[in-house]
Amino acid sequence: MESNETSRKPSARAKIGTLISNEIGRIPPQSVDLEQVVLGAMMLERNAVNETIDILHEASFYDPKHQYIFKAILDLFAATSPVDLVTVTERLAKNGELAAAGGAGYVSQLTNRVASSAHIQYHARIISERYIKRELIRISSEIIRDAYDDTKDVFDLLNQAESGLFQIAENNMTKQVNTMSKVVKDAIEEIEKARSNSDGVSGIPSGFVELDKITSGWQRSDMIVIAARPGMGKTAFVLST
The missing domain is CATH 1.10.860.10 (DNAb Helicase; Chain A)
Known part of the structure; x- marks a missing residue:
């Protein structure tokens, strides 16, 4: 029943x-x-x-x-x-x-x-x-509520807002299905492009020469994690790359 x-x-x-x-x-x-x-x-x-x-x-x-x-x-x-x-x-x-x-x-x-x-x-x-x-309403309401709390660290609030918005975008990205022939063709083009690049940067240049030597630039589909304590300049670093 x-x-x-x-x-x-x-x-x-x-x-x-x-x-x-x-x-x-x-x-x-x-x-x-x-x-x-x-x-x-x-x-x-x-x-x-x-x-x-x-x-x-x-x-x-x-x-x-x-x-x-x-x-x-x-x-x-x-x-x-x-x-x-x-x-x-x-x-x-x-x-x-x-x-x-x-x-x-x-x-x-x-x-x-x-x-x-x-x-x-x-x-x-x-x-x-x-x-x-x-x-968006939920996250905004939570941020507004916490922003009135003097015990909350402002940089923690910024990270909370950033991660919340990122999670929304990540969970709602449209997935695209490609044929195998297109995937192989795109991969070959990427390999040829990297081979012909004389500066050794196969991805997107970060703007920092020493970092590019280590990573060969930001690579597509890489998950880049910038970790540091609050107030150490993570956002400024990302915006400058």
């Missing part, structure tokens, strides 16, 4: 979003109607899952019910199982999350909201943009 099912508690991030809404008296950016349409399309056409899987993630959905449903769809997709109304409902029930997802009736209604999945990528991007705005 649905009434006996247990459900996950809302994520900490969802709780923060509710607090933000209460604090500023405004509803955070969201589009519940589009969330319903996208989820309905994903249960009707497997291709719709392929087109949105790199755009959306669980937290992208504002309505907690939709987070449960999206997670069930992803679980089925990852297991290469059929994704449809029946399998999604069964997966939610198996996870003890059907009641939290609105019940079987609500899940069924989502498929009735879909006339066509032709514009699903466009709809998914709108959902993603609304989520990014909510995250």
Whole structure:
């Protein structure tokens, strides 16, 4: 029975979003109607899952019910199982999350909201943009709150703001799929370019000669970590490269 099912508690991030809404008296950016349409399309056409899987993630959905449903769809997709109304409902029930997802009736209604999945990528991007705005509001609210706290170190606040914004960008970067022939062609071009470079810098020059001798410049897809105590000039160093 649905009434006996247990459900996950809302994520900490969802709780923060509710607090933000209460604090500023405004509803955070969201589009519940589009969330319903996208989820309905994903249960009707497997291709719709392929087109949105790199755009959306669980937290992208504002309505907690939709987070449960999206997670069930992803679980089925990852297991290469059929994704449809029946399998999604069964997966939610198996996870003890059907009641939290609105019940079987609500899940069924989502498929009735879909006339066509032709514009699903466009709809998914709108959902993603609304989520990014909510995250910006959340981080800004946390920074404002902490900035009023005299016990907080100002450089720690700067690092907190920087890392928060970086995390948003990192989690919402559009993934691009390239063919093997293009990857090989690009790699050969990079090798030829590095071979013909007389100064030994195969990447992007940092502007510091000694550093370039060690690293051969900033390399593409390298994760560069600049570590130092607060106030030692990390930001100034990065801005000067």
